[in-house]
Amino acid sequence: MFSVRVEEYFSAAHFLSDYHGKCERLHGHNYRVRVTVKGSKLDKGGMLLDFGIIKKKLREIIGLYDHMNLNECEDFRDGNPSAERIAYSIYKRLSPFIDEAQNGRASHGSNFTIEKVEVFETDKNLAAYMPD
DSSP states (O other), X not given: OXXXXXXXXXXXXXXXXXXXXXXXXXXXXXXXXXXXXXXXXXXXXXXXXXXXXXHHHHHHXXXXXXXXXXGGSGGGTTSOOOHHHHHHHHHHHHHXXXXXXXXXXXXXXXXXXXXXXXXXXXXXXXXXXXXX
């Protein structure tokens, strides 16, 4: 199995409703997002998937959150913008793009899927979403 991983950053504010602690108040993070794509075959050029392709789409997605109050973003209207839910939201937005890239590269022989999306609130604390 092969994997590629890209990493990007964004800054945003949020608060957690129905939570009793300091995170119930509006506060901010400098988030780090890691996306790992895995697959068992490389394309004719010896790559699973070009880093730049993933990074471009990831930047577009996190651009929706950058310097925002995440509680006001459409993706989190139905619940808290916890690190877990941010990871899942990024996965939901990125997954169709990866599927489309997979279909477009079928003739090149590679196959890949998202293994996990990790969201770091700090250098030491992260949450991840890993599809079944």
